[in-house]
Amino acid sequence: QSIAHNHTITQSHTMMESTSNQVAVQKRLHWLGLLIIPLVVAVRLGLGVPTSAPSIFATQRNATTSRTRKIQSQAIHAKQEQETIPMAPLPGTDIGMSDLGHNSTRSAQEVTNILHFPHKNKIVVQFKSNGTRKCPRPRLFGRLAGPYLTTIEWDYPPLNFPNASTWIPTVDSSMASSTQTVQQRYEEEPPWTTISGHYHVPQSGKYFVEIVTIMCDDLKFETNFSRICLEQPPLHRLTHPDQAYVQAVSRDREPLPSGASSLGFWKWIPPSHENKSVLSMEPNSTYPPLLTRYQLPGCRRRRRPTHCEVPTSTMRFQPYFHFEYANTSYGSSSSNQNNTPGILNLLPLLSRLTNMSSVGAATKTLRICFFGTSHSRYLTWSFREVLSIVKEQYGVDHIVDATYTMVAFPHWLQQPSIRDCQIVIVGLGQWTLKLRPLPLAGWYDGIANIIRNFQTGHFHFNDRLPHFPQKVWFRSTHFNPMGDEKLTCPMEDFRSPTHVEKYWEVVQFLVANASTTMTRDAPDAKRGMLSFGTLETHSIIKPLYDTGRDFNHVEGAITRVETAFMMYQVLSDFLQNLSPTTKE
Numbered sequence: 001q002s003i004a005h006n007h008t009i010t011q012s013h014t015m016m017e018s019t020s021n022q023v024a025v026q027k028r029l030h031w032l033g034l035l036i037i038p039l040v041v042a043v044r045l046g047l048g049v050p051t052s053a054p055s056i057f058a059t060q061r062n063a064t065t066s067r068t069r070k071i072q073s074q075a076i077h078a079k080q081e082q083e084t085i086p087m088a089p090l091p092g093t094d095i096g097m098s099d100l101g102h103n104s105t106r107s108a109q110e111v112t113n114i115l116h117f118p119h120k121n122k123i124v125v126q127f128k129s130n131g132t133r134k135c136p137r138p139r140l141f142g143r144l145a146g147p148y149l150t151t152i153e154w155d156y157p158p159l160n161f162p163n164a165s166t167w168i169p170t171v172d173s174s175m176a177s178s179t180q181t182v183q184q185r186y187e188e189e190p191p192w193t194t195i196s197g198h199y200h201v202p203q204s205g206k207y208f209v210e211i212v213t214i215m216c217d218d219l220k221f222e223t224n225f226s227r228i229c230l231e232q233p234p235l236h237r238l239t240h241p242d243q244a245y246v247q248a249v250s251r252d253r254e255p256l257p258s259g260a261s262s263l264g265f266w267k268w269i270p271p272s273h274e275n276k277s278v279l280s281m282e283p284n285s286t287y288p289p290l291l292t293r294y295q296l297p298g299c300r301r302r303r304r305p306t307h308c309e310v311p312t313s314t315m316r317f318q319p320y321f322h323f324e325y326a327n328t329s330y331g332s333s334s335s336n337q338n339n340t341p342g343i344l345n346l347l348p349l350l351s352r353l354t355n356m357s358s359v360g361a362a363t364k365t366l367r368i369c370f371f372g373t374s375h376s377r378y379l380t381w382s383f384r385e386v387l388s389i390v391k392e393q394y395g396v397d398h399i400v401d402a403t404y405t406m407v408a409f410p411h412w413l414q415q416p417s418i419r420d421c422q423i424v425i426v427g428l429g430q431w432t433l434k435l436r437p438l439p440l441a442g443w444y445d446g447i448a449n450i451i452r453n454f455q456t457g458h459f460h461f462n463d464r465l466p467h468f469p470q471k472v473w474f475r476s477t478h479f480n481p482m483g484d485e486k487l488t489c490p491m492e493d494f495r496s497p498t499h500v501e502k503y504w505e506v507v508q509f510l511v512a513n514a515s516t517t518m519t520r521d522a523p524d525a526k527r528g529m530l531s532f533g534t535l536e537t538h539s540i541i542k543p544l545y546d547t548g549r550d551f552n553h554v555e556g557a558i559t560r561v562e563t564a565f566m567m568y569q570v571l572s573d574f575l576q577n578l579s580p581t582t583k584e
Contacts, residue, residue, distance in 0.1 A: 081117060081118070081119060081120075082116070083118070083247075084113065084114065084115060085115070085123070085239055085240075086239065087108065087239060090106065107134070107138055110127050110128050110133050111127055111128075111238050113125075113126040114211065116246045118246065119251075121199050121201070121248070122196060123142065124194055124197075125196075126194050127191070127192065127195075128193075133191050135191075135217070136216070136217055137191060137192050137217050138192070138213045138215070138216050138217070139156075140212065140214065143209075143210050143290065144201065145207060146206055146207035147207075147287070148201055148203060148265040149266040149320045149544070150199050152211070153197055153198055155196045156195075156218065158505070159506070161444075200251075201248045202324075202326070203250050205248065206247060206248075206285065207246055207287070208244060208288075208290060209244045210241075210244065210290065210291055211237075212236045213236045214230060214236070214498045215228065215229075215230050215496065216231065219498060222439060223440065224439060225438075225491075225499075227490055229488075229490055230486060230487055230489075230496055233292070233487070234294075234311070241289060244289075245286065247284075263539065263565060264323055264561075265326075266321070266323055266543050267323070268320060269319060271319070293313070293481055293546040294311050294312070294482040295487070295551055296308065296311065297487065298484070299311070314549060323557060342560070342568070343389060343390060343564055346390060346567055346568055346571070347390065347394060347396055349568065349575060350396055350398040350400060351398075353398060353571070354396075354398050365399050366399050367420055367422050368383065368421075368425065369405065369424050370383075370425050371424065371428075372426065372428055372430070373406060373430050373431050374553065375430055375478050376404060379559070379562070380402050380404035382559045382562075382563040383563055383566075383567060385563075386564060387400060387401075387402070400571070403421075405417040408428075408432075409432055409436065410428060410443075411446065413450055415459050418460070423473065424473065425566070427478075429504075430495065432503075433495045433499055437494040443503055444506050447507055451510060451511070451532060454532075455514070455515070455530075470531075471533060471573065471574065472532050472533075473532075473534070474533075474535070477500050477503055478500070478537075478553075479497050479500050479542060480493075481551045482551075484551075497542075511533065531577075535569060540562050541554055
């Protein structure tokens, strides 16, 4: 019994010991499970296996995935928001450079990057910020060519004008010290490290970008023109001549950049005899590169070297000689040979003038007088051509006529030629920049004197029509292509795009500050108003400024669009400013 009792006790201890071991094992398994389950869940999450894991792990996984997707989205978005435009290679000596008498500064060597921001319609040119630069404040010309043609409007600082109410500058010895002081201060200014520009396209698509340097240093109010040289083509080119394509985005609801055209755009329509596959090009098709036209010295003569043929040819511009008017009150369709949309908008204006008995009783004609040189003469002929089309093709009789008087320089404008005018259009600058290159201060003085002569009554209009509004318009000076005389060093002809833009900036400043004046000796009851205005046509001409066959005058479709626009502006303004009595 004793043995049996001991055996029973031993079994009991063994069973208790076994139970205790089982409990211990279970506890270990329990804690081990708590450790293994998260690992298993994590593995499953990493492998993307569906699981019913605790919500805390799903939340962590979702947060991680969300962050990853956000980073990827930002990277893709950043890539879409910015692209690098291929830059021009840096060539050695180019054919024809030895004829210039100077070495190009090769401004492309000072450019570090050219960036395009499609959804901002913005292009930024970045320059070296260290070391000595030969092009400290360059003036650029940029153009996009694709389904439509448009220019890049660069954000340059405005001219530092004198106080117009206290100082009218004159070019004499008293100004020399002032000029020297201001010029010295300007030369101490740091070089520009970036130049930003904006553009507008009516249709999204693939566009070729060309950016060139016109000159290496910006013109200031006191800059002496005599030692200025332009950049040497083709070394003036900053973008690649074949590969500089971008995806441009149309943003119709955004405000237009300063200088951009709100009237319309030049559209790609090749001649009908060309390949039909070219005629049906889609917006994202690769349109041919459109490079700036220029004429190196030695390329003017008839038997010119072979390297002159491509740079001077106008063939690459031919598909763009079709103007498509924007969807505005002025026009909404493409122009044809006679610029029909522009002319159609003139018909009601001319009819209103003809039907006004008071106008007909006062004078047989409403005379628009052009003053300038050959560019104004060409515009006069174009005005008469449009008026003839209106009468012969549309049967609208009218009383409007256009005359031309040669005025080469501001001081040539005299009273006798103004006496019979009702509307005056002054277009100067061509001969001044060619024959007497006045600095901006001298040009300021000449235009200010014209305005002053009208304001003081020294110049006055037809006294028989004191009750009609009298307007003096200043039209923008036309751009000239880069001809051989502009590319000599120093320049023999200063009609570069930069000089023309600066002259126009002076005119705009003076006209904006000219007060409206009562006409001389007008009766109080029928007092007329003398006012000043500007006719800005750069937005029409600039995209095709380098197409003039003689490297001087704009012509053909460009002149027709400009003429219809100018005529619409001056006639609608005239009718709008008639007194209520005269309108009846």
